[in-house]
Amino acid sequence: MSSNGVVTNGTSAVATKLNESEAANIPVTEIFADFVANAHTDSLDLEMREKLKEVIVDYIGVTAAAGYSVDSTPPIYKAVLALGGAEGSSTAITKGQKFTPQYAGFLNATFGHSMDFDDTYSPGTLHAGVTAISAALTQAELMGSTSTSDRFLLAVAVGYEVTCRLGRELGYEAYSQGMHNTATAGIFGSVAAISVLKRLTSRTIEMAFGFAGSKASGSMQYLENGSHNKRLHAGFAVHDAFLCVALAEAGALGATRIVEGKFGFLNAYSPNPNKDLKRLTEGLGTHWEWLVSALKPYPACRMTHGFIEMAGDLAQKHSKEVKGIICALSPSNFSVVGHRTPNKLHPENIVDAQFSAYFQTANAWIYGSNTGNAAYNKLDDPRIHALCERITCVKDSSIKGFGSTIEIEYADGSKEKQDMPFPLGEAEHPYTRDRVDQKFFSLATPVYGKDDATRIRDMVNSIEKHTIAELLDLLGREASAF
Template sequence: MPSTDATARVAAHCAETSFAGLPADVREKLKRHLLDYLGVTLGAREHAESTSSILAGLGGGEGGEATAIGTGERRAPDRAAAVNGALAHSLDFDDTHRESSLHPGAPVIPAALAVAEREGATTERVLAGVSAGFDVACVLGRAVNPDAHYDRGFHGTATCGTFGAIAAAGVVAGLSADEFESAFGVGGSQAAGSLQFLSNGAWNKRLHPGLAARRGVTAASLAAAGFRGADEAIEGEYGFLNGYTGDPNPDAFDRLGDEYAVMETALKPYPCCRYMHAAIDALTEIGEQIPPSAVNSVVVDLPEPGVRLTGDPIERKRRPSNFVDCQFSMPFASALALSTGEAGLEAFLDAQTRLDDPDLRGLMDATDVVSTETVQSLFPDQWAARVVVETDGGTHERFVETALGEPEKPLGWDGVTEKFESLARSSGVGEDARRELVGVVREFEDRSVADLTDAVRRAAVAAP
């Protein structure tokens, strides 16, 4: 791998990031991602089976300087960040960045908010920290090469997300460039996250961004206290790129500072693996035109990484046994979309009670997942899908290049607010509390962090 000064460049970028330098459209996009984060975190409190164990295992009881979004409890900043990051990813409904193939918001936003509460930082500094965190997580994801990173068994949201969380926490804490280098040096010894959860539908994946957020708070705190971290944490002989990928792309760092990663990041309309979304868009459209009983076969063409995550081994993907299995099963999503015409959270949850239903199983058995040059050639710039459904009455084919929620087809304020309302309402948050949270986020740079956390606590207390 060519020698680079990647760590120093990333540290300088973080130290130079400021709210004043963020364009207006970037500020608005950051706030939409903040509202989405609050919605998926509140939703997980009610709908994720893993939540009680996460709260008990990561919480550490009452007392502290930061707020756990799902409960309103005060906790130590690193523990609040861990709980919030884990809940934000527990429904797999959080934002995604396609080129880096990771979820930046879940590790980044909790780290920024936890440190902001501890430091008494402004909301402007929070937004700057979140922006830097997205930039760093996503540039690391590009540099490590998502395919090669996955091939080694790593989950990019956990590994690259650790560096993004450090960036967010460090900007909020006001680290210097030298302190950022030390913080990243600490992060290089912590970045972890295995894909082994795919073997049994384990909850590890939900935990990954929470642990990354906690690592971000810890690394930034150590650096601020004068701790000396390893140098060249990213590009060194035993650094991140050499250890975590067999095909690094150090040229990715040349783009750092030229664009804002949040502007390239999607918001999800469906609570499942993002590789499946373009196909779901196509299948729901087809499902509106044909009865599910008429389906003879379904072929879903995805990028190769999407097949590995959601279609291989096909026999197991056709028999999901829990919510996590369903989130990573293209046959399940195909059967759901064709049988109900929907694939939102409510549809996913409702289907959990009928995984043995013969009609649903029949549609899963009829679904094959493949990858062809037509779709793979567009990856990673586009996570496209081609769907062919054979029925008694003929062939129905759709090609979707860009899924709903991507920057090219964004969920604007109306779409994000609707998603937030649905998640918060289903978690028992009342209308007044929902309206207050939306209002605080919409005006975030003119409000305080305490305004947000006070609203969060009122929402948590008001819910059953």
């Protein structure tokens, strides 16, 4: 988001359209529809199963905690009730009653995205699991005994894959147009997950994708005032995916070539000059791109995670007074978390703090990197605000992805610099399974109690022996901190 409105991963670019001949020769939408229609549980090898169980356990912990105690949950829940959403047979996590499928999916995905604690896919700068898992859970519950846990796992994997591959081609550049990849790509992944469980034909899936292209949305304007819009983006995507699939099944005619067409998804939603349709479809069904998705150790924008970890580690090693801190990040990430605007320098609400490199660095330096959601109880902490004034964020075009560097200048004149090319959770800096469980229990135990939290974790770990109905029976039990 530079002065000319377009920033790539360190370089400027003008909006670039896909080559029409290339688009004509690579029918992406049809290829994706075929992939979804022909997906088979044979793809669920041991690596895939273990990864799926990790992300599902993580999703449940994050979603339950948000449904239980996040500030935006009561008004969003109230709105769904006002619209008659609680009149179906589908489960919303922690709500203790049943909903129509589109509203159950909406609530679960909204809760799952509300803490900014859900897993991320770095090449696409998005969260794929919150939409894929929410859509698959709701549809699997609707299928009852006509589907299996393996089919559910497959639906989640396919939903992830579609979202991640589309997000990779959107790139960071989509953010320069104010588009939120989690939502815009997420609706396609949600359609895919639902379609796998329903065993839809390729033609029906293509039509559902066609409608999804008209419903894809998610404005980055939420950054201006810390609004709840971002949390809702994932929910809107899942809600609308159910509508898109229903329309396609009913025989409504959706747009063709919705991904690659002249006015299609990739052209309309991102100026990325490096869109590659061959890369987008290559290895589909054999190479699973989504497996590089990373779990998040901190409930904050992923772009701040390097600063949180480095500041926390360095502060533990030293007790010296800090004169100043320089936080360097890519130009694209700077545009989201680094601008020295009042709402980032001194955030007054949770969303602004989640997207503030200043607040996250200062909090980690003073209170450590593992304060979790309790960090947002310190929005008026004078020590944090004083340190924020001594933090400078700068752009560095040599930094890629979610990488970052931090330089500390101490009051005695000494300096210390640290570089983190990959934040904790990425494959190059892995998040171990014991930490997955630790995070889950920290989130789920206050909601369900230790015994039921353990039952939930164990049920996911052996999901092949259970039904989704059994799992949702535990997850749907009413729990609220309000």
